[in-house]
Amino acid sequence: MIPDFGYGLILISFGLAIYSIIASVLGYYKRSFKLVDSARLAMQLMFPLITIASVLLMYLLATDAYYVSFVYEVTSRSMPMYLKITALWGGQAGSLLFWAWTLTAFSAAVTLREWDRDRDLLPWVVVVNSVTAAFFIGLVVFFENPFAKFWQTIDGSVISAMFQPAGAVPFTAPDGQGLNPLLRHPGMIIHPPMLYLGFVSYVIPFSFALAALITGRTDDRWTRITRRWAIVAWLFLSIGLVLGGRWAYDVLGWGGYWGWDPVEIAALMPWLVGTAFLHSVMIQEQRGMFKEWNMILIILTYILVIFGTFLTRSGVLSSVHAFAQSAIGPAFFIFIGITIVISVSLLIYRWSDLKAESELTSLLSRESLFLLNNLLFISILIVCFWGVLFPLISELVTGQKVTVGPPFYERATGPLFAGLLFLMGIAPLSAWGKTTLKTLGRSSWKSAAISTVVVLGFVIFLKMYNPYAIIGFAVVIFSALITLHEFWRAASARSRVQKENLFVALWRIFGKNRRRYGGYLIHLSVIMMAIGIIGLEMFQTETQGTLRQGESITIRDYKVTYTDLAIFDTNDNRNLARAVVSIEKNGKYVGELYPRRDYFYESQQPMTIPGVRSTIEDDLYVLLVDWQPITTEGATFKIYHNPLVNWLWWGTYLLIIGSLVAMWPQKEKSSVREQRKVSKSTILDQSEA
């Protein structure tokens, strides 16, 4: 009964999506605002309907409804409740529904705003959102139905279908297959939805961009409206990426925090373009330049988002993430193809309207440096594309499939990322319009000198001879100093003029220009993350050994002593082997770690959970590799020393704070409000006419 109801809701939503597309287009051409508004309401109505459908599916998942094939595929009785519910995005059908759910939420939210000034954009925003929603809901309705039930036919075989086949009887499986143990981790609650939220939020700026192209309102209105959405999307995507890295770091078998796996790259690509977009829209707003470029970036982001969803969900790539395989590939390709054709034609049609209002003149002006920033991001994107496509190209050309692995990406993107970090430092020092080398040099030479001295100190006293680390730290310290100095400069100037305490002044400058100082906070967070990545990539050390009870092994300043091992069953069908090791640092006892190995009886699969001691300086990461089952006397450990890695995770918190500052609504100036009143009346006149 519940599955039928849920399926019915999805079916109605699909109808609403189709209706809202048609009504909106008709309304636009017939100049009937009523029709457009009914399209808008139809689109908003999809949200509560899909919400109920999703909640119903979660209810089925939570209550072990094994007569539903999706529930059977992704849950089992022994799974904890939080995993049963979040299994919604553990399988393909459910995650497509989840995609549609978040999209309808965002579409509803964005169309609740006041439309007086932007009434002409509305119909096309509705169309783009509804088309995207129709695509995903259509996939759920026609290809991947999470509400399909099991039926047993006359010959005894079990099939999965929505409606009762002739002569078949309902069938309920005794227990489900359960989620892949690798996915049974608290990370499952939050990593996939964050990535999806990031993916889906980019639909909103894209819909406004397309609306601007169609209606010819190619001024910066669309970027101003969607600015906050672009930051929200970027924030979610960033969090999703870092959480994925954190999850991989916490669970062995995924290989570090980032493996340049095709699916990771698929999620990174929209992030790269989205980051470039965040920067270049500022040029459009300040200088009226890069209009066509911004259009290209947001269209590319949207396409990469759909492509990324497709890659993670279709199983076309052999990757650790390819948990699902299905026949929805062609549908995605057709959708992406149509999107490209329509977007590119519109872009060509409006190309002459997207002329820049001013020109690039100085190589070191802020707009030139922003352009360079964009080019570097796009270069990294091209490197990623090349890496993903190279096997296909080489097979076509030489007949031999040749792939490139992580070393390729590290080597090719390393200098580009370093370039970006450097730019991040100097770009805030350059001025709009024209900047000379002299002024840039005057404001940055102190930071350059200090960072050189500090890095020389590292070389001499810490014996840091790795050239990449030397360059990396030099750039990172240089940019950090300049960014911190920018805060200090603004705050001290304000405290002098306003006679405020320095901290109050620092607080107030955030209020004055949230976007700028939020952005600088994000820059600092990126610097922190870069420190973590340099530490882990350049200075990780490892050791391994088989120890008898009481024996120890040393790594760097640490001494790890094997003290005990216990093997026992848990009530959720696992067998645990849990070792106790005590840790000394420089001869001083600092605590115990409990590396363990869980064995899942149900799926006959083990899972290794490291014991980690984490400080700002380094992580000690201990894995239990093997043990003697009967005597529990000897056990084998693999131990990693990961310097500075915590900076990567803590940087993320600052990134979140910085993004929140940047997107926090700024008080609108009264003059703008006046203007809005005026334009409201003129638009009303127009629509009556």
Add this chain to the structure above:
Amino acid sequence: MKFKNSKFLIGGFLILAAVVYLIFSSTQASAEYFLTIDELVQKQDTLVGKNIRVSGAVLGESITYDTSTLRLEFKVAHVSGDNSVIESSGGLAEVLHQATIDPTRNHLTVVYEGVKPDLLRNEAQAIMTGKLGEDGIFYADELLLKCPTKYEEAVPEQAEG
């Protein structure tokens, strides 16, 4: 005016050249030949020392693990690298199963030093990156495993009767 443009053109060219250089030099430095076990066995002499990525079906009984040195050794059997062939022969799980029970297939011995992956077991698909030694043994630096058998079956085994 012309001068203004030309300096941007030169700058753009420099960036382009740098990116092209980075891509090509990195590709050359880290290219991996993607081969099936049959191809590897056929062209054995020409491949020694090159970076190779190869995949095969794990033979469960061949797995040995020396925990004092963390040396892992196992055999993999040839499976087709062509997706459409895999689809038409009943999916990856079936293909892997057939590979492990067919004694006529080419086998490859793999040596890997490190932590034994949780997913390494009979009929798993192993994707290995490393080099082929002159002794015909594949020395893997990286080991990725996929177990399609359990989690991709959409329909429960049929009820009795």
